[in-house]
Amino acid sequence: MNIVVIEDELTARAQLVEHILQFDDSHNIVQQLGSIREVAAYFRQQPAVDLIFSDIELSDGNIIAAWKELDIHQPVIFVTAYDQYWMDALQRTGIDYILKPYAYQDIARALQKYLSLRTPVKTAPLADSLTALWETLQQKDRKKYKQRFTYKLKDKIFLVETANISYFSITNGIIYAYDNTGKKHPLQEQTLQELEPDLDPDLFFRINRSDIINVQVIDHMRSIEGERTEIFLKHYTEAVYTSANRNTAFRRWLESR
Numbered sequence: 001m002n003i004v005v006i007e008d009e010l011t012a013r014a015q016l017v018e019h020i021l022q023f024d025d026s027h028n029i030v031q032q033l034g035s036i037r038e039v040a041a042y043f044r045q046q047p048a049v050d051l052i053f054s055d056i057e058l059s060d061g062n063i064i065a066a067w068k069e070l071d072i073h074q075p076v077i078f079v080t081a082y083d084q085y086w087m088d089a090l091q092r093t094g095i096d097y098i099l100k101p102y103a104y105q106d107i108a109r110a111l112q113k114y115l116s117l118r119t120p121v122k123t124a125p126l127a128d129s130l131t132a133l134w135e136t137l138q139q140k141d142r143k144k145y146k147q148r149f150t151y152k153l154k155d156k157i158f159l160v161e162t163a164n165i166s167y168f169s170i171t172n173g174i175i176y177a178y179d180n181t182g183k184k185h186p187l188q189e190q191t192l193q194e195l196e197p198d199l200d201p202d203l204f205f206r207i208n209r210s211d212i213i214n215v216q217v218i219d220h221m222r223s224i225e226g227e228r229t230e231i232f233l234k235h236y237t238e239a240v241y242t243s244a245n246r247n248t249a250f251r252r253w254l255e256s257r
Contacts, residue, residue, distance in 0.1 A: 001027050004042070006054035006063065007079070008034040009193055012100070016053055016079060019107040035060045035245070040070055049074050051114055056080040056089070059245040062252055064088045075117070077110045082201045084256075100197050146198035149177060151187050160185045166233050167213040167240065168195060168204075180217065180235050205253050207231065208243035215254070 003020060007013035017029055030049065033039050035058050043049075052074050056063055063070075064085050078089045081100040089097055095117060096110040148161045165177045170192055176184040189195045192212060196204075199212065206212045207229075219232045229242045229250065242250050 001050045002030045002048055003027055004031045004033065004047075004049050004052045004074075005029060006033045006039055006052065006058070008055065008059040010034075011191070012055070012193060016107070019104045020053070020111070022104060023108045023111050034058065036063055036066050036070070039063070039072075040066075043070060043072050052076045054078055056082060056085050057249055061248045064092075065252060067092050075114060077114065079107075081197045084201065101194075145200040149185070149187050149189075151185055153186075158185065162199070165214060166217040166235060167211055168192065169211045169240075171210075178236070182235055205250060207240065207246055207250055211240050213240060 001024075005013055005016055005020070007016060013032055013034070017032070020027055020029065030047065031042055033042060037060055052072070054063060054076050056078060057080065062085075073093060075095045076089070076093050077096045077098065078085075078094050079098045079100065079102065083099055086097045096113055098106050098110060146162055148159050149165075151158055151160075160177050160179060164179045166180050167178050168187075169176055169178065173190075175187045175189050175192065175195060177187055178184045187195075192206060192209070196206060196212065203215055204212050205215065213231065213233065217234045219234045221229050221231045224230050224241075227244045227247050229247055230239045231241065232239050
């Protein structure tokens with residue numbers, strides 16, 4: 001089976017490929033892509049692809065919003081940290097929707113579903129599958145995001161409430177949570193990718209590879225050269241900036257809130 005993996009985070013991409021091959025090492029990962037631009041260029045060649053695993057928020061935008069223009073008809077298993085796109089995903093060619101963080105069992109179940117859908121004239125399993133998917137998504141809708149973070153300094157353990165965090169930023173490999181008083185708190189999480197699934201996607205957005213901001217503390221913004229946005233947060237004098245490849249996704253995210 002020929003499979004394409006679309007994921008802009010290299011660590012997440014490697015993990016996904018590992019799980020796919022763990023399920024069946026005869027599967028052929030024919031291409032690994034990290035942006036909508038790469039996806040469009042690749043599928044323009046009409047390659048022989050049986051199945052696609054795809055993230056949704058890529059480095060240069062939201063693949064759901066671009067799906068019509070991409071004119072891709074292969075079945076897709078979406079793997080994302082955001083739960084609000086599932087209906088749009090399944091209205092196209094999506095056959096499953098996996099929320100990060102996931103385990104090998106989630107990937108194996110989705111692959112097994114794809115194989116079962118390929119068997120002819122078995123409508124009952126498909127109906128059961130869609131029912132199970134709906135129930136799973138209903139449970140995900142009730143997901144409780146992290147309410148507070150803990151960290152240790154010497155022999156003391158401190159708490160910082162998520163609601164009081166203006167933004168997260170990674171510096172020299174350490175993630176800091178900056179609260180609404182201007183104080184920064186060193187967290188134990190190792191990467192922003194590890195942190196993102198614990199944050200409510202209606203409130204927090206990753207504007208570049210180093211920063212995740214809280215929409216509720218945005219004071220004002222302005223567009224600057226290079227298709228970027230300069231963002232001023234309440235309680236902070238220094239601005240933060242979207243990267244050029246996250247700017248469009250950020251604007252769409254703001255408009256959808």
